[in-house]
Amino acid sequence: MHGQCLCGEIEFTADEVPGVVFNCHCSRCRRSHGADYATQAFAVRSSLTFLKGEDKLTEYESTGGIRTFCSACGSRLMNYGKEGVDYLSVATACLDNGYQGRAVAHCCTSGKAPWHTPTTDIASYPELPDNL
Numbered sequence: 001m002h003g004q005c006l007c008g009e010i011e012f013t014a015d016e017v018p019g020v021v022f023n024c025h026c027s028r029c030r031r032s033h034g035a036d037y038a039t040q041a042f043a044v045r046s047s048l049t050f051l052k053g054e055d056k057l058t059e060y061e062s063t064g065g066i067r068t069f070c071s072a073c074g075s076r077l078m079n080y081g082k083e084g085v086d087y088l089s090v091a092t093a094c095l096d097n098g099y100q101g102r103a104v105a106h107c108c109t110s111g112k113a114p115w116h117t118p119t120t121d122i123a124s125y126p127e128l129p130d131n132l
């Protein structure tokens with residue numbers, strides 16, 4: 001996966017965990033992304049490489065982990081779990097157009113926006129399941 005923020009100051013690559021892409025509908029993701037849900041792809045944490053702009057990356061710690069964004073343009077980029085977790089999740093919205101992954105599930109729908117109706121073509125889970 002190759003992604004960048006809106007202003008282009010931050011650019012990164014990471015190795016995807018194939019097939020683990022989901023739409024998170026929880027209120028924390030909705031607020032931090034400024035969207036009705038956030039599509040996230042799991043990646044191997046140790047594979048995350050910043051091609052540039054790592055010093056522009058700002059971290060915000062909230063329930064369940066650390067959310068990052070570009071300090072210059074505000075683009076949401078990736079979430080890390082607590083220390084010792086081998087995976088991170090990348091906001092697919094910041095990936096290049098050639099990205100082939102597709103969401104396989106709607107997660108955390110118990111916290112979804114009341115005005116939003118998730119599609120029915122993929123599975124829905126009230127929380128984040130242990131294995132997607």
Ligand SMILES: [Zn+2]
Nearest residue numbers: 005007070073
């Ligand atoms: Zn930026």
Ligand SMILES: [Zn+2]
Nearest residue numbers: 024025026029
């Ligand atoms: Zn969420």
